[in-house]
Amino acid sequence: TLDVPALHMTRPLVPGVYVPTMCFFEEVSEEVDTAAIARHAVRLARAGVTGLATQGSNGEAVHLTHAERQLVTLTTRKALNDAGYAHMPIIVGCGSQSTRETIQYCCEAWDAGGDYALVLPPSYYSSLFAPSNETVMEFFKTVASASPIPIIIYNFPGAVGGLDLSSDVIVQLSAHPNIVGVKLTCGNTGKLNRVAAATRKLSKTRDPNHPEFLVLAGSADFSIQSLVAGGHGILAGLANIAPKACIKTIELYKQGKYVEAQNMQEIVSEGDWTAIQGGVVGVKAGLQGWMGYGGYCRSPLPKPTGEQAKKWKEGFRNLVMLEKSL
């Protein structure tokens, strides 16, 4: 365990590369593998990422109990602190179907050393929301008002039965003092552009290094596309495989080295195609194949066959070669 001060420092949410970390399990028992989680967190921190996110889709949040979620976040926090990254923020996935459980997750995230809560809209009963946008906004505002940590809206229609938050809804929610950003996994960079522009114009301060409302792309294959649209970075599963390549792509762009950034983005996007197709199963196969750790997902997610594992590994080859050169 950690001292309270070490748990709860002020860790600002700044532009950069955030990694939704994988959750690792022991092979037969499927128990949480805290050693692997700690090692992975430190590897990513050393690569220079801006922050980590536990309990996203890549972290198999839906496969974890409340207690396990806290264990994972606390393990990550402690590993970072022990390795000298006490200032690195942790975002914690906290979405749930009920308002009250979502708030509970936010509180538990805070207790475990989390700094920000990434919140999906509820969707199980979305056909009963009336009117739909009002219910969704009421949900986010109630959660944000009750949460001990700030909220990042998570727009990922594929995970919530197609429910897709519009730029209008996100911009309205950005007015809440405890809603501080959005992750757009929809891939809609037109929406991202509208959200980035509107929230920037509504800001009191206009420091591009410390935006009041952080707009993150949800996949690495549209990193520079989101930057040119006014986005501030990425929160992307591919960075589990190749954090340095993700970071370098963004740095090159920000330094005005557009051709180099574009060249690197192409390699990143090619690698991301494997991550998109393989999901957590494929990314773990890639980690196992190239870095020697990763293992398998919890059941019922299938273990890849030898042939599948080889295919996922090969899909990351060019990207891993780049990563190793950085």
Next chain:
Amino acid sequence: TLDVPALHMTRPLVPGVYVPTMCFFEEVSEEVDTAAIARHAVRLARAGVTGLATQGSNGEAVHLTHAERQLVTLTTRKALNDAGYAHMPIIVGCGSQSTRETIQYCCEAWDAGGDYALVLPPSYYSSLFAPSNETVMEFFKTVASASPIPIIIYNFPGAVGGLDLSSDVIVQLSAHPNIVGVKLTCGNTGKLNRVAAATRKLSKTRDPNHPEFLVLAGSADFSIQSLVAGGHGILAGLANIAPKACIKTIELYKQGKYVEAQNMQEIVSEGDWTAIQGGVVGVKAGLQGWMGYGGYCRSPLPKPTGEQAKKWKEGFRNLVMLEKSL
């Protein structure tokens, strides 16, 4: 609490009307209202239903913690036993994303006095199932082998991102000794017909009053349609409003009084249209309007406006008039 013997009697799964009971909450605190839950269970038992199901969609399972689920099931069990319905079975919704949590729910259901587990397939990562049917079948077989209580497959594509189990998959799963039935909420009575025929032919015994594999319709608006197709009854939310009408429709049919059954089915189907449109929100409004209890769903589900509540109430008028006459 109950004695273990009172908790765990043998309660066979026989044809009839099963009710996925609503879960009730106190208005401001949104705490579980055990008094209302107990009263409602007894009202349904006295109306003559065959069994109850806690933690279905109507029971707001996704809004409940593990502990609350056990509280609801145990409250229901105790209320039934206290009122003289110790032999009435309780089905408990146990679906979850991970195999291990699904098994945990099954164990907890058993601990709380549940007799059968109603299990949805996992869907969050369904695009990674490979091949899809294999992963789903492996999931059900693993759960069934580990569960202390028998499994009823729950096919409800609308709740799991469109994942729709085919008759082939269901028939194959029926071979597992601990998988004893299916609830088809898809409304596909052709599939129901194939499942009922194939599982009947695979049975060792052919007693229509004690089928080895129970096939239930998931909505009251296709009660007699499922009976004529070889189904054994319903597990339908509308029976929260009008249990006697649901029972009588099926009884009339089984007695060969087809015209009377059809006439009653028409009133049931008309009432069900309101339940389908209003979902848990509308059914609670109906209970509140006609029976004086029901209250509201947990947030984020909206409380109906006065006008909406009136509309839901009116939608059930004909059905409630019928119910009161029975």
Next chain:
Amino acid sequence: TLDVPALHMTRPLVPGVYVPTMCFFEEVSEEVDTAAIARHAVRLARAGVTGLATQGSNGEAVHLTHAERQLVTLTTRKALNDAGYAHMPIIVGCGSQSTRETIQYCCEAWDAGGDYALVLPPSYYSSLFAPSNETVMEFFKTVASASPIPIIIYNFPGAVGGLDLSSDVIVQLSAHPNIVGVKLTCGNTGKLNRVAAATRKLSKTRDPNHPEFLVLAGSADFSIQSLVAGGHGILAGLANIAPKACIKTIELYKQGKYVEAQNMQEIVSEGDWTAIQGGVVGVKAGLQGWMGYGGYCRSPLPKPTGEQAKKWKEGFRNLVMLEKSL
């Protein structure tokens, strides 16, 4: 060509089995094969079906030009008349995206000897319908008012991007004097029950042999399920393979021979599973395998491999054995 009198007799729309006929093509040229179309129509008529429907999904309407559609309908009409079935009605698929082309199809259907028009709602721009139900109802009413032949509403969400007409919409449309029936391919027998009940109650006459508004099931695997719900018959692709079995199932039910009807329904539902999975490709493979004609669909629909063709053929075996015994 036919005399006008022979084209345009009064052919009432009565309960029974209607067949959405396949359209046949020559193998290399993919030209319309009028000889096969004529032979198939007469085979079905001799089997005792109530009517035929050209240019449904089974008739590959979307693969045919206006002129070809008229050729197919006229060929069917002429074949029926020549074989002594001048009184048998033909329903013609007339759905299109614009109101004006839908009306044009209705007029062309009439010109070619069609008696009724089966009309899908438009869907390409359905997100712009405002409000959705109003636009859809206005469409149907405008078409019905302009059409020289009566309209049958076609509810098939799978063919129109998920647009699903509610019982409320269908019942309201039934009030139009030139809208005379509905085909429900959605498989929702609760909706079918509501539509059948409401339209029967709104009828001036109540002759069950001549309902004012005909309610047809869109698949053979819910034939008796729809009858018990108040439906009047089927318009189902499987009848291309096994018209007698489809007819006999319904006759047995109407004669009160419920057990025999149920037994036959089970064989029909089993066979229909192959038709549902294989669609027009599988049904043609079944015709070719068992009856020696059928051929292939127009490109881009694939020709089945030898193995696939064998699988489709086998899927119909039990049903074809039954058919041959009748």
Next chain:
Amino acid sequence: TLDVPALHMTRPLVPGVYVPTMCFFEEVSEEVDTAAIARHAVRLARAGVTGLATQGSNGEAVHLTHAERQLVTLTTRKALNDAGYAHMPIIVGCGSQSTRETIQYCCEAWDAGGDYALVLPPSYYSSLFAPSNETVMEFFKTVASASPIPIIIYNFPGAVGGLDLSSDVIVQLSAHPNIVGVKLTCGNTGKLNRVAAATRKLSKTRDPNHPEFLVLAGSADFSIQSLVAGGHGILAGLANIAPKACIKTIELYKQGKYVEAQNMQEIVSEGDWTAIQGGVVGVKAGLQGWMGYGGYCRSPLPKPTGEQAKKWKEGFRNLVMLEKSL
């Protein structure tokens, strides 16, 4: 009519802004309004667009007969030629359900003076494609081999029941000598990046002003996002309202004036939100409100109420102010 030489010049497909032109109709008769079509085409040409596209979604292709489609394309060709834009290419929407009708549309497009065919994959029977990608690729290759004009692949899942072509499929199809580009309306700029990178690497020549395979964004709200990802321009409905703003945004970016490009992109994206929500109905209301022409769509598309029309007009205000200043 035009001389054959004037119809069929060589008009290269180069990077830039292409406009899927609206189709205009007379108000009561809903007949094609050739005068408005001609005037609109010339307005866009004078604004400096690179090319026009008839019979896209904005051109209400699904509401037009074969003859009307030719009339619209020929009217557009003639208007451009008469106004001195004989060298401006016209892309013609040619997608259809059958291979043969798609080829027919390509031939008719050529006859009417069209230079390129924009082709959606067929989707009505897509569940029968086996395997799916093979059938789709076979379709495109057969069409491309038979078409007198080159093919541009149109990826717009929303118009074809969710069928979404992957980067792998598009890159493979790019190898066909008569498939020369793709329009990505899916908004997936990661896919766009992969397609642009792979097709550039497969090119024999690498002249960025004359790419062998043209990659176009399907909406204006991701113009510079697609450029930074290697795309070559847009084919976007918003350019019907504000062609100069769309062009200037891209020019500024290509000139390296990134801040100015980003500022203008924000106004374009804001305006596009109205075009996305309002579709053809809203864009016509915008044209009518700001430019005094546009009228209404063909039935069943609704005519906006006065209030709706005002809302659509207002949504374009900032964009139109920008447009008028250019």
